Amino acid sequence: MEIKLASKIGFCYGVQRAYEKAVELSKSGEKVYLYGDLVHNNEVKKDLLNRGILSFESLDVLPEDSGEAICIIRAHGVPKKDKEYLEKNFKKIVDLTCPIVENVFKYAYEMQKKGYFIVAYGKKEHAEMIGLKGNIDEEKVIILREPTYVKSDKICIITQTTMDYNNFKNFSSEMVKLCDYNEILIKDTICYETKIRENEAKDIAIWAEFVIIIGGKHSSNTRKLYEISKKYNENTVHIDSVNELKEMQITKQYNRVGILTGTSTPNKSLEEVIEYLRRGFDG
Ligand code: SF4
Structure with missing residues (x-):
């Protein structure tokens, strides 16, 4: 055969980077918590738990000893307010958001400052899209899977880093036909x-x-x-x-x-x- x-x-650059840092932290002698999943893979989660890293799923129920522990932030990123809350409640935060994802957040933020309404082609419930929304002005962004009418003087279309390139192209060209605007900008933010x-x-x-x-x-x-x-x-x-x-x-x-x-x-x-x-x- x-x-x-x-x-x-195997792991991409962002996952490798996050995993290596998490493993390093597990050997530090500190108590380490993971907020949610580091990445979307059960085997990785099991591996980290076996190495002594603890986890919690919701900000509503923080670990009792959070003040003496380190908290890891997942590779997909988290909303800014969640990060601030964790910073207040943990001894230290180690943010393992993939730099490529962070760049997309920064790009969307900069474009909003230039007056663009952001249309993100992605899945609303995906951690990266929740992170995007929570790191920019939530009033000036919409996350869509299907072309939908949007009216704004300036529109900027971006995409979740893991979406399909051809689907993104089709989505964007439909949006160009469907929406009302003076200016529309399409930026392919799919990860290489x-x-x-x-x-x-x-x-x-x-x-x-x-x-x-x-x-x-x-x-x-x-x-x-x-x-x-x-x-x-x-x-x-x-x-x-x-x-x-x-x-x-x-x-x-x-x-x-x-x-x-x-x-x-x-x-x-x-x-x-x-x-x-x-x-x-x-x-
Ligand atoms: S953005 Fe790319 S490199 Fe970063 S975690 Fe996602 S797939 Fe990996």
Whole structure:
């Protein structure tokens, strides 16, 4: 069996950076809390908890010992007011927001200062979009998945860093036709890491007889890879770990298997899948 791995595989730059810093903190001897998920991957969360990092999910119930602890801020960023609240209540904050995401927040903020109304192509409920809204003027931004009428003298369209490039282009051109404005500006803010993986998904899906996409079920970029691959190859599965692949009880022999991962998939998950394939989908 031939196995083809995508060239960009495992953690992306922002996730690697956040993970390494979190691991370093876990060895510091300090009490460390994680607010929510560092990234959208259960294996990463389990790994950090095993290293002694604690977690809490809501600002309504802070840990009792927060005043003596360090708090890590996730790679997707958090609203400014949440960060300020954490700063007041914890001994120290370590902000691990990906610099690429931070740049998008800064860009949107600067454009608002220049009088633009921000239209962000993204998922309202995604942590990055919640972070975006909370770091700029909430009254002058709208997060949309579908083209929707907006009226403003100046409109600036940006996108969540993990959205599909072609869908963003279609969305933007529909917005240009639909909206009322004097000036409209389109800025592609999709992260290069996700774009490369997206292009490879198509090529690998065409080449392979069976495609495995490894990554968290809540990971936006992993789901996008799955959708692209599925379009070109019906035999595509999305798993978050080798156990899920085992449960599928695949008996068919494949000569060409392609593997892609989301940007928050640890190498360990990838290695376990490869080992299982090498044994011929056995054990
Ligand atoms: S996908 Fe890009 S923007 Fe998102 S964490 Fe990775 S490097 Fe940062």
